[in-house]
Amino acid sequence: MLTQTLNTQAINTQVRGKIAPAHPVSDQFGAITGHVGLVATEFSYRKDEEIYGEDEPAEYVYQVVSGAVRTYKLLSDGRRQIGAFHLPDDVFGLESGATHRLAAEAIIDTTVRLVKRRSLDQAAATNVQVAHKLWSMTAMDLRHAEEHMLLLGRKNAMERVATFLLEMDRRLAITGIMALPMCRRDIGDYLGLTLETVSRALSQLNDEGVLEFAGARQIVLRKRQHLRDLDI
Amino acid sequence: MLTQTLNTQAINTQVRGKIAPAHPVSDQFGAITGHVGLVATEFSYRKDEEIYGEDEPAEYVYQVVSGAVRTYKLLSDGRRQIGAFHLPDDVFGLESGATHRLAAEAIIDTTVRLVKRRSLDQAAATNVQVAHKLWSMTAMDLRHAEEHMLLLGRKNAMERVATFLLEMDRRLAITGIMALPMCRRDIGDYLGLTLETVSRALSQLNDEGVLEFAGARQIVLRKRQHLRDLDI
DNA sequence: CGTCCATTTGAGGTGGATCAACCCTAGTGG
DNA sequence: CCACTAGGGTTGATCCACCTCAAATGGACG
Numbered sequence: 001m002l003t004q005t006l007n008t009q010a011i012n013t014q015v016r017g018k019i020a021p022a023h024p025v026s027d028q029f030g031a032i033t034g035h036v037g038l039v040a041t042e043f044s045y046r047k048d049e050e051i052y053g054e055d056e057p058a059e060y061v062y063q064v065v066s067g068a069v070r071t072y073k074l075l076s077d078g079r080r081q082i083g084a085f086h087l088p089d090d091v092f093g094l095e096s097g098a099t100h101r102l103a104a105e106a107i108i109d110t111t112v113r114l115v116k117r118r119s120l121d122q123a124a125a126t127n128v129q130v131a132h133k134l135w136s137m138t139a140m141d142l143r144h145a146e147e148h149m150l151l152l153g154r155k156n157a158m159e160r161v162a163t164f165l166l167e168m169d170r171r172l173a174i175t176g177i178m179a180l181p182m183c184r185r186d187i188g189d190y191l192g193l194t195l196e197t198v199s200r201a202l203s204q205l206n207d208e209g210v211l212e213f214a215g216a217r218q219i220v221l222r223k224r225q226h227l228r229d230l231d232i
Numbered sequence: 233m234l235t236q237t238l239n240t241q242a243i244n245t246q247v248r249g250k251i252a253p254a255h256p257v258s259d260q261f262g263a264i265t266g267h268v269g270l271v272a273t274e275f276s277y278r279k280d281e282e283i284y285g286e287d288e289p290a291e292y293v294y295q296v297v298s299g300a301v302r303t304y305k306l307l308s309d310g311r312r313q314i315g316a317f318h319l320p321d322d323v324f325g326l327e328s329g330a331t332h333r334l335a336a337e338a339i340i341d342t343t344v345r346l347v348k349r350r351s352l353d354q355a356a357a358t359n360v361q362v363a364h365k366l367w368s369m370t371a372m373d374l375r376h377a378e379e380h381m382l383l384l385g386r387k388n389a390m391e392r393v394a395t396f397l398l399e400m401d402r403r404l405a406i407t408g409i410m411a412l413p414m415c416r417r418d419i420g421d422y423l424g425l426t427l428e429t430v431s432r433a434l435s436q437l438n439d440e441g442v443l444e445f446a447g448a449r450q451i452v453l454r455k456r457q458h459l460r461d462l463d464i
Numbered sequence: 465c466g467t468c469c470a471t472t473t474g475a476g477g478t479g480g481a482t483c484a485a486c487c488c489t490a491g492t493g494g
Numbered sequence: 495c496c497a498c499t500a501g502g503g504t505t506g507a508t509c510c511a512c513c514t515c516a517a518a519t520g521g522a523c524g
Contacts, residue, residue: 073382076464081385083378096371101378124364131363132356138370139328145377146315146333150305152384153313153424157512184471192385194513199472215521216471232308389480416503429480431504447489448503 028091028137029063033115036123036130040113045106051093054103058095060114064088067110068181071102072189082190084144085182087171094137108181152192160191161201162230165211169221180217260323260369261295265347268355268362272345277338283325286335290327292346296320299342300413303334304421314422316376317414319403326369340413384424392423393433394462397443401453412449 033040042065045051051062054073062069069086071093083102086092093104095117124131151160164187169178180187184195191198202219205211210227212220221227265272274297277283283294286305294301301318303325315334318324325336327349356363383392396419401410412419416427423430434451437443442459444452453459 073378075382075386079386081382083381096368097375101375125360128357128360128363131360131367135363135367135370136328138367138374142370142374142377143329143333145374145381146305149315149377149380149384150307150313152381153421154307154311183469189385195471196473196514197512200512203472415501426481427503428482428505432480435504 028089029113029115036127038115038119038123040115042111042113044109044111047106047108049106051104051106051112052100054101055099057098058093058100058117060093061091061095061117061120062093062104063091063113065111065113067112068107069104069110069112070107070182070186070190071104073102080189081192082186083148084141085168085186085190087181091137094134094141096134096138107186157191157193157197158201158204159230159232160193161187161198161205162227164191165205165219165221166224166227166231169224173221176220177214178219178221180219183217260321261345261347268351268359270347270351270355272347274343274345276341276343279338279340281338283336283338283344284332286333287331288335289330290325290332290349292325293323293327293349293352294325294336295323295345297343297345299344300339301336301342301344302339302414302418302422303336305334312421313424314418315380316373317418317422319413323369326366326373328366328370339418389423389425389429390433390436391462391464392425393419393430393437394459396423397437397451397453398456398459398463401456405453408452409446410451410453412451414449416448 029040040063045067051069052058052060064086066088068088069090069092070082071084071086072080072082074080084092085107086104093100095101120130120134124134151163155163165178168180172178172180182190184198187193188195188198202211202213205227206213208226210221210223212222214220261272272295277299283301284290284292296318298320300320301322301324302314303316303318304312304314306312316324317339318336325332327333352362352366356366383395387395397410400412404410404412414422416430419425420427420430434443434445437459438445440458442453442455444454446452
């Protein structure tokens with residue numbers, strides 16, 4: 001596939017350098033590479049650049065170093081469902097089968113660490129702990145997907161936005177402020193809504209004093225319990 | 233948890249007998265139990281009986297022998313999202329973590345084969361092929377969940393029903409007729425629709441000659457290509 | 465300071481939900 | 495063997511949450 005070829009060439013020519021495989025054990029990727037001495041490579045993508053396409057061979061496994069990534073599926077007429085947002089330290093692109101089942105794009109300028117899928121397979125074939133780690137990472141993705149099916153199938157718009165805000169608050173609000181990397185359309189395509197409906201829900205929460213804007217993508221949660229009550 | 237205790241007692245008292253672990257390799261469960269000499273036990277549930285609850289400890293892994301199973305999540309006000317239907321030979325209840333994240337119920341009278349989760353864990357800890365098989369089974373569940381997120385987030389009612397019919401046709405129409413084990417409400421809770429909307433979509437497909445009813449749950453597909461065109 | 469998107473807001477439309485009968489049909493009992 | 499019943503399924507009428515289309519506003523960046 002053309003895109004895959006392009007991506008691979010890009011990796012070979014633009015690679016910034018090998019990095020040492022020493023990471024804290026709490027780190028998902030380091031837990032694998034550290035154990036088996038795999039070498040990870042860093043690579044960068046610009047905003048909206050494709051990292052891999054749907055149904056492309058799964059040649060690499062990725063970890064976000066900085067930036068943010070969306071993985072998604074498309075219908076033939078362009079309707080898009082974002083399956084997950086990947087933030088710093090998150091692993092994505094891990095497959096048990098031969099191909100990626102969702103495409104991946106950088107939401108903003110993004111740097112990733114990557115290892116060859118074959119290396120991981122070999123490591124897993126000889127090291128049961130690596131194999132178990134790969135399984136548990138896929139199981140975490142499944143857990144998220146199951147929660148998200150409940151949201152997409154049965155929650156109303158306000159409940160979806162509340163769930164989204166609490167998820168992002170948990171994942172990226174180290175400080176009090178939540179700096180969302182993605183636009184309203186991305187949020188809508190993640191939540192199965194239109195961007196206008198997302199905007200209206202956020203405006204209503206702002207009017208109710210549940211949150212405050214410091215810019216459209218800079219949100220401060222003021223009443224987390226109110227959101228939790230919506231996230232039933 | 234009370235239910236778990238009851239389930240376990242039921243298994244001990246109502247068990248129908250140990251069965252030999254010899255299954256064809258193509259069989260998901262046999263691929264594991266055959267390799268490592270695990271003993272599987274058979275057990276039966278009546279229509280609508282709970283097999284395990286959400287967040288219960290994952291003590292067993294199950295395979296449908298006959299019948300059908302739904303796995304689902306509930307919101308506190310009773311809204312239900314069915315994550316998957318499990319038909320004969322399907323494995324369900326396989327977890328990497330400690331608990332079941334969806335509840336499971338028999339849709340009709342159902343017999344399952346089950347093995348202790350601890351046995352599988354031990355087998356996986358010593359046998360890399362078993363570990364890989366567990367991973368790939370979880371990855372298959374993830375693949376299904378990702379497809380289903382696209383359906384729930386972005387397809388309209390008719391497209392959802394068409395996708396459902398093609399999935400069931402693939403999975404249970406050995407003969408020309410498709411004998412659905414589940415009611416319209418189950419289908420609706422799987423597709424994120426109401427039972428009335430499911431019924432209307434099926435009636436419309438019947439009017440268009442795309443399918444024929446031989447009873448509400450006995451469906452014959454007449455124009456599969458028409459359904460595939462809807463399943464974009 | 466101007467341009468270009470992203471976002472917000474408004475107005476109106478609609479697909480699917482809700483509410484309500486009604487109709488099958490499988491199972492039950494006489 | 496047939497009448498009765500209950501639960502599942504269908505169909506109709508109406509409603510409304512969210513979508514669509516449109517325009518105004520805001521903010522980032524050269």
